[in-house]
Amino acid sequence: MTTAPTTTSTAPPVAIPKTLVGQKALVTGANSGIGRAVAIALGEAGADVVVNYVVGDDAANEVVAAIRSHGVNAVACKADVSSEEQVAAMFREVVERFGTLDILVNNAGLQRDSAFQSMTLAQWNTVLGVNLTGQFLCAREAVREFMRRGVNPEVSCAAGKIICMSSVHQEIPWAGHANYASSKGGIKLLMESLAQEMAPHRIRVNAIAPGAIRTPINTGAWSTPEAYKSLMTLVPYGRIGEPEDIARAAVWLASDLSDYVVGTTLFVDGGMTLYPGFATGG
Numbered sequence: 001m002t003t004a005p006t007t008t009s010t011a012p013p014v015a016i017p018k019t020l021v022g023q024k025a026l027v028t029g030a031n032s033g034i035g036r037a038v039a040i041a042l043g044e045a046g047a048d049v050v051v052n053y054v055v056g057d058d059a060a061n062e063v064v065a066a067i068r069s070h071g072v073n074a075v076a077c078k079a080d081v082s083s084e085e086q087v088a089a090m091f092r093e094v095v096e097r098f099g100t101l102d103i104l105v106n107n108a109g110l111q112r113d114s115a116f117q118s119m120t121l122a123q124w125n126t127v128l129g130v131n132l133t134g135q136f137l138c139a140r141e142a143v144r145e146f147m148r149r150g151v152n153p154e155v156s157c158a159a160g161k162i163i164c165m166s167s168v169h170q171e172i173p174w175a176g177h178a179n180y181a182s183s184k185g186g187i188k189l190l191m192e193s194l195a196q197e198m199a200p201h202r203i204r205v206n207a208i209a210p211g212a213i214r215t216p217i218n219t220g221a222w223s224t225p226e227a228y229k230s231l232m233t234l235v236p237y238g239r240i241g242e243p244e245d246i247a248r249a250a251v252w253l254a255s256d257l258s259d260y261v262v263g264t265t266l267f268v269d270g271g272m273t274l275y276p277g278f279a280t281g282g
């Protein structure tokens with residue numbers, strides 16, 4: 001069964017448990033789509049949240065207000081995650097405002113799609129710069145803060161948690177999107193190498209690989225009935241993913257409920273990586 005495209009969420013209403021009370025979180029690219037939902041859900045779980053964004057002051061302020069409505073603190077912080085200087089300044093501001101950081105959600109990402117033979121170096125570098133180098137720069141700053149502070153058992157049994165927003169395209173090749181798929185494949189081994197290196201410091205690093213989620217990045221894939229029907233041939237579960245589906249996974253990965261989960265990619269994709277083309281025998 002497929003659900004027709006609507007503007008209302010197809011995800012079931014579920015209350016977020018208060019598993020992050022007293023923790024400080026930073027979500028990159030948090031004024032739109034998945035990052036927005038993750039930032040609000042972390043606030044609902046009890047964390048104070050820094051809403052990073054690069055353009056769109058009004059949208060960032062709206063997310064800050066939504067987080068504060070849960071009775072926690074939130075601030076907006078403008079920074080381009082692909083800039084070493086801006087990332088360093090953002091982390092200085094985070095520590096000044098909140099005292100420390102417990103959770104980083106490396107979410108900011110973009111696409112610059114092109115047939116391979118006409119892909120420009122600028123398209124390649126922009127995608128790798130934001131999607132992969134941006135995750136490196138933010139994770140490096142977060143790790144420095146986590147190692148400086150160490151474990152505070154009253155807050156969490158880990159010294160820090162990093163969640164890398166990857167994609168099913170860390171596994172599924174994607175013609176016409178070689179730069180994007182390369183960035184997500186890079187995130188897989190960045191995350192796993194970092195998880196291995198940081199585990200002895202009680203820093204947990206994991207990733208979420210979303211499937212098709214209803215956000216502005218992929219409007220063309222779901223905004224008409226024809227596009228939605230075609231998309232559903234790739235999704236065994238029969239509905240599009242919603243930003244809330246990813247946000248709930250992020251809350252769990254950030255909390256002590258997942259304390260023994262280290263270096264894992266959690267696919268939240270309605271079965272997209274289950275080779276749906278073989279569902280009828282192949």
Ligand code: NAD
Pocket residue numbers: 028029030031032033034035052053054055079080081082107108109110130165166167168209210211212213214215216217218
């Ligand atoms: P989106 O376009 O709604 O949000 C992307 C966010 O990243 C925006 O807030 C944007 O301003 C921000 N951003 C872009 N460049 C930035 C920069 N240089 N510095 C800081 N922020 C920057 O898209 P989304 O779907 O919410 O995507 C969020 C993440 O999820 C991305 O990493 C994307 O690759 C990943 N993802 C999305 C889907 C999906 O179906 N929507 C599927 C798999 C993975």
